[in-house]
Amino acid sequence: MNIGEIARRAGVSRSTVSYALSGKRPVATSTRRRIQDVIDELGYRPNAAARALKEGRTRTIGLVIPPAGNRLTHMQLDFVASVVDAAARVDLDVLVSPSGRDHDRSFERLISVSRVDGVILMEISLEDSRVRRLQDAGLPFVGIGHTAGDQEMSWIDVDYAGLVRHCVRHLADLGHRRVALVTRSPELVAAGYGPAHRAREGFEKALAERGIDGVEVPCGDDARSGRECVTALLESHPDLTAVTTINEAALPGVQRALADAGLEVPYDFSLTAVAGRTWAEDFHPPLTAADVPALEMGEKAVSLLVERITTPDGPPRHILLAPSISLRSSTAAAPVGRRARTHPNGVR
Incomplete structure (x- = not known):
């Protein structure tokens, strides 16, 4: 049994079945129900796609990262890695999309054609147009970071x-x-x-x-x-x-x-x-540093997003982390008399 047979029995095109299974484009509720009835009758189970169709979800979340032209820092890479790992543990795929500079169209595609069930935002500004856009779209989202007016969004951040x-x-x-x-x-x-x-x-x-x-x-x-x-x-x-x-x-x-x-x-x-x-x-x-728990933050961001997806009417949650300062070897008492500096020409 394949998508072509499902399409024939449901009286729709192969692409419509594909869109219904993947969630990449919206499909009318009546058409989606007709396709699901055929799938149930035939016992067709294309991996996680049928489950996603039943739930009305794509089982994919979006991760919005800084512009692709930027080199991500170690901390940002830890955020990305931990989000992907945490999502996999709950059977979710991650669609990574850059935003900022020339990438506004990528962000818009992410949220406007039902490609994802929710979004995790990184690198958030005090006034962030992406937050307003997601709120207007009614798409569940969570920030790694938060805006100045943060009461209506869920987020996890460092103090x-x-x-x-x-x-x-x-x-x-x-x-x-x-x-x-x-x-x-x-x-x-x-x-x-x-x-x-x-x-x-x-x-x-x-x-x-x-x-x-x-x-x-x-x-x-x-x-x-x-x-x-x-x-x-x-x-x-x-x-x-x-x-x-x-x-x-x-x-x-x-x-x-x-x-x-x-x-x-x-x-x-x-x-x-x-x-x-x-x-x-x-x-x-x-x-000597305040050690940012980047891996823990990415994992918690996925957990918060799943909450927003499954309970969209629940109150927003805010998690502000304040890790302790780990005293290591890069700090000492201020020098009483500064050692003479060596200039590029070798003169001290």
């Missing part, structure tokens, strides 16, 4: 404000009197990227609480940008002795900039971050 605040307090308690916050790319910050703005909030509170000076700089999500960013910081703020960051992709460049300046971590300069545990532990020296 960037609180964690950056704790990182700066730790540095201040070690005697550092001028600290820099290295955030994400200028484009993301300008677009209202939530973690960057919340990190700024925590940074400014900690500076005021401890009575120390600070400077915030955006930085591209790559090692080269990290190197350029910190090189410029050291030149403009020679009394800078510590950096905290939410940009793990820039950290190798940050480290190279410090080495270029003849500064050794942690004896001459301290580093803290909000980053994935694996990234922090593999850093040299191991990084």
Whole structure:
């Protein structure tokens, strides 16, 4: 028995049967019911497709990632991997779609032709048009991250404000009197990227609480940008002795900039971050950081989305995680007398 025979007996085209089974395009309720009656009569079971048809679902969820032209950070890759693994455990497929820049059509296709039962959004801005679009479409969705007005959406996020605040307090308690916050790319910050703005909030509170000076700089999500960013910081703020960051992709460049300046971590300069545990532990020296549980967050996002799909009228759920700061080897007491820096021309 095949789709052609089902189509013949139901009096529809093969493509209509295919669309009914896959959910890729809408099919009239009466037609869907007629096709299902033939499937039941013939005992046809095309893997999970018949079950999806009975349930009126595609058994596919969408995962909306940053633009495809961007290199995903280790943390973002952990989110993707954990969502795919968690979805597979509950017999769901994942359709990955980029959004932003030139990818608006991809996002629109994802939600406008019944391709998925629900969506998980990554990289959410304080004011995010994708959230409004999903709300207007009535499609269940969950955020890894959240907007400023978050009461009508379910989400899981990290307390960037609180964690950056704790990182700066730790540095201040070690005697550092001028600290820099290295955030994400200028484009993301300008677009209202939530973690960057919340990190700024925590940074400014900690500076005021401890009575120390600070400077915030955006930085591209790559090692080269990290190197350029910190090189410029050291030149403009020679009394800078510590950096905290939410940009793990820039950290190798940050480290190279410090080495270029003849500064050794942690004896001459301290580093803290909000980053994935694996990234922090593999850093040299191991990084004092708030360890973001990216794998747990992706898994929980799938669980929240399944709740939204099965109970669409249920109240939105909000999960804000505040992992502890793991003290490793990248922080130490502020240097009493800064070691002379080695300039590119070799002059000390």
